[in-house]
Amino acid sequence: MKGAGLIAAAGRSRRMEGFKPLLEINGFPMIAMTVQSMENAGIRDITVVVGYRGEEVRRALKALEVKIVENPFWQDTDMLASVKLGLEAVDRRQGVFFLPGDIPLTSPGTFQKLREGILAAEPETEALIPASGGKTFHPPFLFPAGCQKALDYQGSRGLQGAFGAMKTKTVETADAGAQMDADDQKDLAHIRDYARKYRGISPQLCEKLYDEVNLPAHIRAHCMAVGDLAAWMARRLTEAGAFLDIELCRSGGCLHDLLRLEPFHEKAVRKFLEEKGYLALAAVTGAHRGFEQEPDTLCREDVLVCLADKLIMENRRVSLEERYRKALEKKEVKKRILQDIEICRRLIKEFEVMTGERL
Template identity: 35%
Template sequence: MYSSRIIGLIVAAGYSSRMGTFKPLMPLGEKKVIETAVDSLRLGGINDIRVIVGYRAAELYPVLERLPVSIIENPNYASGMFSSIVAGVRALAAEAEAFMMLPGDTPLIRSSSIKELIKKYRQTGAAVVYPTFNGQRGHPPVISDKCFASILNGDGAGGLRHILEQFAADSVVVPVADQGVLMDMDTMDDYQQLAKFYAKRNIPTYDECLALLDKYQTGDKVLRHGQTVAAVAQQLVDLLNGAGLKLNSELVVAGGLLHDLAKGKPNHPRRGGRLVTSNGFSALAGIVAAHMDLELTAEQAIDEAAVLFLADKLVQGDRRVSLNERFNLPLAKFSENPEILAAVLRRQQTAEIIRDRITGLVGIGSLEKLVLR
């Protein structure tokens, strides 16, 4: 699907002076930072990946030689990052139609973002294609061969940004639900934030949820409903975790925000589950797919899917309601349709079972009164 003539260029030649330690070889999960950066491009469909080295190159070689990458040495790395980009473009210019430029300290790019950037480049043929998150441009841009001569002839003043500004009229942006496009690691605090983000990368942040809702144009009603469901779900998780359970709060809140991501489409719960998976949030798929109909056995523990199911049934529109109020309208509306009525009654019964089990677990008189308060 993706041309080998779009080359991935990872810049890992700098001093890491602000960090105080060599960034490319810092651990990130079970891998090094540089390995994670390579994975980001490779999983997004970039087959030809080249890493520019300079400072402490001898320490990088043993790691890079195990990876499916080529190595470009920049003997002028002391001159700054632009010199590394020039070295990279000089090495690939004869064979590439474009390159995707990724700083080695911005390693957490979702594969879905890489694919969207390449798709937009293929559609437009733009000189530069930038990813954006919350309206801010990030990495990695796709830079076409229209820019190569200007880069090679540049004097370095203003860096790559100054060169690319000359092509502003022939540039496009791609909004992505990917906070990682803005996350670099110049300082130890940046690194610690990046490590926390990496540990929970299969669950979207609140802002990533909003970006997904915007991407699929769900509308204000779905947003307000999701925000209220997320708030109720958070309240239920807090109660349960206070009683000794260990439920994932971030997972439930994200599920509340995104459970109606595919609202209005056929079988929207399953479709929503597929959408979140395709955007890199596989941990969320199950609870989104089960938010409307949930199979609950007597032995099954209360989990995040059960919490989201109940929270959704305690909200009508953007109002908190009792289960009776929530189900009165559909029960009356479908009273003459036995098949749909049976489904509504089944959902009501499941919600009541979950409510009663949570009430017993947390030891309160009325869960609904607490939620409605």
């Protein structure tokens, strides 16, 4: 059961100084990061309900493949009204994952736990709700019967009342990001700090880092080509059932050679990004030189970026044979090179089997 995605972003953000969907996190509008969190779980049928400043939200989502539904009565209705409008518009037959627009940091792992819960759910279950330490949080998954319960609910308790009318089951998952919603400036500061540590950054922020270190144009072109390939691979893998942070893969690829001109540049870029607070990015970029040990799967951001780097020469896509031709022509080929080639071949095979596409 793949499931559709529904995001409610029609409100006015009265408690926040600023309009929440458009507030910047890691160089992205918040609403774009909320969409990205669903895309990281392979959800492609995503509907966003807009209202206040709806045209601006549409523009912020222009590059993303989402459907937009308008709530013309956003001033006089609550979130449940937006949810109902969205549910009327989506394909409910495979169930629906739901997120408010101001919860942008749900991890791929939480969606994975929910997918496992879907497969194990009893027939009468109408909704699955993530939980940790006795507390529930977003995103719930509504089975078709749960979607109908939400549409039929006419009580006075809004979204909470609609879920109270359903037969629900909790799914245990530890995800600090999923428990962060942006109600006020203090919440926003926590979200930005968490995103900086654990998520990818926008192409525009990558460009700023290029400028900061005066990265030569030819290395920039190589980095961007690796980032594009890594993002494409991650997207195809998530569509095939993997759970990956696509933008972490993209920005990890875009920054892997950020300090290429320095000695031991992998260690240098890792330290550089760690000092700026980009911990996940530092881990991904610092591991791109080769495979210290054979990875058990391609479906990890650091492994995927490392493979993407091996398939790009300058700024063009090449085969493994072309990538390693000069190294293999030497009289004594280093054992590490032969090991990397064999690992890359296995990872390419994994990609092609999972996705059905040639790499």
